[in-house]
Amino acid sequence: xxxxxxxxxxxxxxxxxxxxxxxxxxxxxxxxxxxxxxxxxxxxxxxxxxxxxxxxxxxxxxxxxxxxxxxxxxxxxxxxxxxxxxxxxxxxxxxxxxxxxxxxxxxxxxxxxxxxxxxxxxxxxxxxxxxxxxxxxxxxxxxxxxxxxxxxxxxxxxxxxxxxxxxxxxxxxxxxxxxxxxxxxxxxxxxxxxxxxxxxxxxxxxxxxxxxxxxxxxxxxxxxxxxxxxxxxxxxxxxxxxxxxxxxxxxxxxxxxxxxxxxxxxxxxxxxxxxxxxxxxxxxxxxxxxxxxxxxxxxxxxxxxxxxxxxxxxxxxxxxxxxxxxxxxxxxxxxxxxxxxxxxxxxxxxxxxxxxxxxxxxxxxxxxxxxxxxxxxxxxxxxxxxxxxxxxxxxxxxxxxxxxxxxxxxxxxxxxxxxxxxxxxxxxxxxxxxxxxxxxxxxxxxxxxxxxxxxxxxxxxxxxxxxxxxxxx
Amino acid sequence: xxxxxxxxxxxxxxxxxxxxxxxxxxxxxxxxxxxxxxxxxxxxxxxxxxxxxxxxxxxxxxxxxxxxxxxxxxxxxxxxxxxxxxxxxxxxxxxxxxxxxxxxxxxxxxxxxxxxxxxxxxxxxxxxxxxxxxxxxxxxxxxxxxxxxx
Numbered sequence: 001x002x003x004x005x006x007x008x009x010x011x012x013x014x015x016x017x018x019x020x021x022x023x024x025x026x027x028x029x030x031x032x033x034x035x036x037x038x039x040x041x042x043x044x045x046x047x048x049x050x051x052x053x054x055x056x057x058x059x060x061x062x063x064x065x066x067x068x069x070x071x072x073x074x075x076x077x078x079x080x081x082x083x084x085x086x087x088x089x090x091x092x093x094x095x096x097x098x099x100x101x102x103x104x105x106x107x108x109x110x111x112x113x114x115x116x117x118x119x120x121x122x123x124x125x126x127x128x129x130x131x132x133x134x135x136x137x138x139x140x141x142x143x144x145x146x147x148x149x150x151x152x153x154x155x156x157x158x159x160x161x162x163x164x165x166x167x168x169x170x171x172x173x174x175x176x177x178x179x180x181x182x183x184x185x186x187x188x189x190x191x192x193x194x195x196x197x198x199x200x201x202x203x204x205x206x207x208x209x210x211x212x213x214x215x216x217x218x219x220x221x222x223x224x225x226x227x228x229x230x231x232x233x234x235x236x237x238x239x240x241x242x243x244x245x246x247x248x249x250x251x252x253x254x255x256x257x258x259x260x261x262x263x264x265x266x267x268x269x270x271x272x273x274x275x276x277x278x279x280x281x282x283x284x285x286x287x288x289x290x291x292x293x294x295x296x297x298x299x300x301x302x303x304x305x306x307x308x309x310x311x312x313x314x315x316x317x318x319x320x321x322x323x324x325x326x327x328x329x330x331x332x333x334x335x336x337x338x339x340x341x342x343x344x345x346x347x348x349x350x351x352x353x354x355x356x357x358x359x360x361x362x363x364x365x366x367x368x369x370x371x372x373x374x375x376x377x378x379x380x381x382x383x384x385x386x387x388x389x390x391x392x393x394x395x396x397x398x399x400x401x402x403x404x405x406x407x408x409x410x411x412x413x414x415x416x417x418x419x420x421x422x423x424x425x426x427x428x429x430x431x432x433x434x435x436x437x438x439x440x441x442x443x444x445x446x447x448x449x450x451x452x453x454x455x456x457x458x459x460x461x462x463x464x465x466x467x468x469x470x471x472x473x
Numbered sequence: 474x475x476x477x478x479x480x481x482x483x484x485x486x487x488x489x490x491x492x493x494x495x496x497x498x499x500x501x502x503x504x505x506x507x508x509x510x511x512x513x514x515x516x517x518x519x520x521x522x523x524x525x526x527x528x529x530x531x532x533x534x535x536x537x538x539x540x541x542x543x544x545x546x547x548x549x550x551x552x553x554x555x556x557x558x559x560x561x562x563x564x565x566x567x568x569x570x571x572x573x574x575x576x577x578x579x580x581x582x583x584x585x586x587x588x589x590x591x592x593x594x595x596x597x598x599x600x601x602x603x604x605x606x607x608x609x610x611x612x613x614x615x616x617x618x619x620x621x622x623x
Contacts, residue, residue, distance in 0.1 A: 436524060456591065457597070
């Protein structure tokens with residue numbers, strides 16, 4: 001049971017990371033959706049000329065920036081975007097998924113390389129060497145992405161496509177949702193919608209005058225159900241975001257906006273699949289179809305493209321798929337709340353156990369309470385001293401720690417200083433004045449934080465160095 | 474860089490009304506020599522209003538400073554001892570008796586100085602002896618001696 005919980009918590013965390021790459025960029029996704037919708041509606045060539053370059057370059061690059069930044073601050077953002085170009089250049093399809101894989105990897109690799117190189121860089125060369133590592137590593141990762149990752153993702157979307165067409169050929173159309181819905185969450189929606197369903201649907205247009213295939217991916221019902229479930233039963237930020245997302249999704253037709261909600265809790269894909277199956281089943285039962293591509297997949301564009309007389313039936317089918325998806329998603333969202341609490345509890349238990357083992361209440365136990373595992377002092381390689389301006393008090397404090405480390409015979413730990421506005425930054429331990437503690441925690445909550453009062457003689461310095469020496473011994 | 478400090482970079486036994494006044498008075502010489510702009514002084518004070526007395530280093534020493542882009546023109550440092558000491562609102566280390574005003578022009582050119590100062594100021598006895606100096610000359614002699622000892 002305990003394993004199961006931790007697995008779920010892990011899956012949720014992983015999903016949280018994925019959605020963290022997308023959520024900061026939702027504004028851009030929506031903006032792109034608006035340009036696309038207007039462009040198609042007004043059939044303006046000027047507006048349409050935005051669609052493809054933004055989808056091909058801007059959106060994946062933005063994801064690359066957010067993903068890189070999440071791992072390794074501003075440096076990570078740069079190499080994230082840079083390496084994303086590799087998968088973009090190496091592929092014909094939109095590389096949002098590619099960006100979500102290659103950018104965090106590149107940032108992580110840079111973090112590791114910097115960790116090895118930095119202690120050996122002579123004073124004054126930090127900037128030059130720092131840029132060179134980004135440049136060289138970025139170029140290597142971009143090439144690797146272009147040669148291997150891009151084709152791999154292209155074949156993944158080909159796999160989904162093959163699945164869809166097999167089901168189509170065997171008249172199992174409702175089951176295509178099993179491929180379409182997960183593929184959508186992985187941002188392969190355009191690849192499937194425009195790459196497969198549109199050409200197939202267009203050939204049906206010639207024979208039947210309308211095609212149901214245009215409805216498979218553009219049906220906003222499944223996503224709508226998930227968003228409504230978050231509106232009703234979600235909590236915190238997810239719930240607050242869900243209201244606006246619902247409108248943007250259903251009316252604006254920008255489906256990308258609900259993907260993060262599913263990514264946060266990947267089990268929800270079951271709800272969207274069920275919703276998709278329901279919708280497509282009803283579409284085929286009612287024998288409805290669209291006379292052209294509905295892009296974006298908004299209720300309004302779907303109504304505009306609906307074959308004459310089919311409008312009401314289509315609405316009923318979309319509503320039904322939303323209801324089915326909503327019912328399942330509600331159960332999952334409600335349960336996941338419990339999971340999170342359980343997860344939190346198990347973490348707190350671990351922290352308590354650790355205290356018991358140490359035999360006394362640790363000074364920094366409050367930090368452990370929301371950390372996954374006990375802090376390993378032997379792995380400390382970089383201490384970051386943070387202050388408001390980032391050059392006076394922090395530089396002073398950093399040099400005091402540096403002197404003390406030297407005295408303790410520790411030479412392979414880098415002590416750097418930074419202004420609080422430049423956080424998050426890569427570091428194993430952050431030291432700052434108590435008056436800045438809260439701001440630092442807000443900006444970089446996942447790094448061990450030590451707050452001091454006395455820059456010159458803080459007892460915390462000796463304590464930290466003592467713990468490091470002890471952990472290494 | 475501490476070896477370049479002269480008696481003109483030190484003022485002893487300055488009297489101030491409050492911490493703001495103390496910072497202004499200790500920054501005045503740098504302002505007159507065109508090492509900093511007027512707005513740099515405001516930025517130093519503003520930071521304390523915003524964040525709190527985080528510029529108080531400990532041992533009754535305050536390091537008055539702001540970002541380079543706030544109007545620092547040349548790397549420079551000025552030492553001011555306050556008599557009587559002034560409360561900066563940091564109950565552990567009030568009253569502040571020594572203000573070091575720093576104008577840094579980039580991220581790292583002043584680091585050597587910070588290192589030297591840290592070595593001296595870490596020892597509270599050093600701070601007490603510096604603050605007891607009756608003249609700039611005495612302060613300077615002590616400072617250089619402490620630097621060589623470190």
